[in-house]
Amino acid sequence: MTFTPAQLETMRLIADTFAPGDGKDVPPASAVGAPELALELAAKNPREADRKVLQLLLDKWDTKALGFALTGKPRRFSTLGQREREDVLLSLSDSRIGAKRALFQALKGAALGPYYITGGAPVWKAMGYSGPLGVRTDAPPRPITPLTVNAETTLECDVVVVGSGAGGGTVAGVLAKAGLDVVVLETGEYHDESDFAGDEHMGFTRLYAAAPQATAEGQIMLVAGSGLGGGTVVNYTTSFRTPDHVRAEWAALGARQFAEQEYTDALDAVCARLGVNTDHDLTAPRDAILERGAKALGWNVAAMPRNVQGCDMGIECGRCGMGCRLGAKQSVTKTWLQDAYDEGARIYTGVRAMTVTQSNGRADGVAAVSADGHRVTVKARAVVAAAGAIQTPALLQRSGLGNANIGRYLRLHPATAIWGLMEERVDPWVGAMQSRYVNALTDLDGHGYGILYETAPLTPAFGSGFVNWRGGLDHLRRMGELGHMLGVAVILRDRDPGGTVKVDKTGEPVVRYKLSARDSDHLIQGFVGAAKIAEAAGAKRIQTTHHRDVSYEPGKRGSLETFEADIRRETVKPAKLALAALHIMGSVRMGGAATTSAVDPDGQTWDLEGLYVADASCFPTSSGVNPMISIESIAYMTAKRLAARLT
């Protein structure tokens, strides 16, 4: 489905209101192709209902009726001046109605993300960002040649693995090494050193999942990788083992092995295969400041374990969220999937699994479709679903599984940030992705739930999502400060009840999630703790990611106390602030009984024999730390058990 010229024209109006340029050197959004990119990204969303809502909005946006609904006056948006248009957008941003704020948040992301991608040198110069690195001309040849489907295809194998991310990649490697005949189906494409350019355009159009982009309430942006290797290709290489208290909590929910040697062995095997180490811990400026602030408070700060070999911890590493040009990141593509490939596994890209098929009460394969619409039928002795914690429950629901726990208990580690304006340059787009963490507030309730602090590499488009917008020029000025901004990421370990994933009538997943009162309070405590770090490190202005200005200037304007009071007054209700989920977990959880979980301790669904789940979906609760190592360890354990059954 493409958008009409009239819809594009309206998108231009909206985008130019968000990003009008400076009237001199910095061009407006419509002059750099940002509205076109916004609609190109929207068109990739496979959920028809979302695309239709956007089309309808664009059709109605420039009418007197909508003008009346938004401003109380029957005026068309296109007849207003820049200031009046900004007021319309701000009235959405500051509305008491959550749906209006969610609309503002969606429009802001759709306009500004593409603008800071396509803006090019004049826009980036204003913030001191030197731009993408470009494709390496001396990149090594691709070590994997995936298979593609060009006609109706039927395959047979021992195990078909759906999804090739942290979970699926690990399962494929372990099963293939055990001598099993494995087929991997991955809906995305294969990208390697020869493709990566440290470029947000390439990254956001080819390496990240197109949808769903946010929770249905508009509270939380959903960020997941897509392609061979899934999230492990774009992730930040932080490699925490599952903490002991989390293992005990998971074991208590019925999968006893989490507290036993079997899981310890799995963690050891995964860390060894990924070469996890703390030697690549050179601090980026943002981590050096984080460390300075935390140490001044007497808080524990430690070197980050990372799955890298030969990482530059410099300019390359800061752009590694768009793929590692050096091949230093030990993604599953570089490790477990390479093992699978070397053992003869057939790895298909551009193939989307639609349903799990069954006969005689057992899973017997997968019905899939290629990118250009060819039917793919795979017959297998066992099926492993590893499409990530949004797409796996969707696949199971599309396949008719009825267990009520499928799609429940979704956990997101909702994450936001504090901005601290520093005297020194921070250049958040350079340096080791994450080389320090602060765990002083990880247990706020005596049960191991709280806040983890890290920093994150921020390139302009991704960073713009967390910088509030109070007008076009003001936002440009704030983005100009990005090179001096310390972003302390505030990562919440979320607790019951969690969210849900449910397919709509076309089979596409819809994610619902609301922060509980307890988690909201932890998040606010997290903001305050992050502000303490920034203040102790010497920040001149400290600000949250709320759409309205919530900030103070130590020693000059306000204080930590007024700051906390302002946050509590503003609240953390849906679409009041920028929240993102990079850790999506728990929606098909593992446990001891069909009444409380969706898969048994072997990873097999309670509903259908022969169907296993081995990705972030099967976390019994949130991991409290970045989840990759836990996902791969569960996948390793499940694959070992499955291999023992099948061989």
Ligand SMILES: Cc1cc2nc3c(=O)[nH]c(=O)nc-3n(C[C@H](O)[C@H](O)[C@H](O)COP(=O)(O)OP(=O)(O)OC[C@H]3O[C@@H](n4cnc5c(N)ncnc54)[C@H](O)[C@@H]3O)c2cc1C
């Ligand atoms: C930007 C970013 C940074 C992160 N940084 C870290 C970090 O530093 N440390 C850490 O521990 N974690 C990090 N994470 C999280 C971590 O990468 C993910 O939690 C992890 O990759 C999830 O693993 P998974 O196997 O559940 O799913 P994924 O890795 O998302 O893999 C699922 C795969 O399935 C494919 N797929 C989906 N549907 C289908 C279908 N129907 N048919 C076929 N294929 C399908 C998808 O395209 C995808 O490739 C980060 C995530 C992001 C997005």
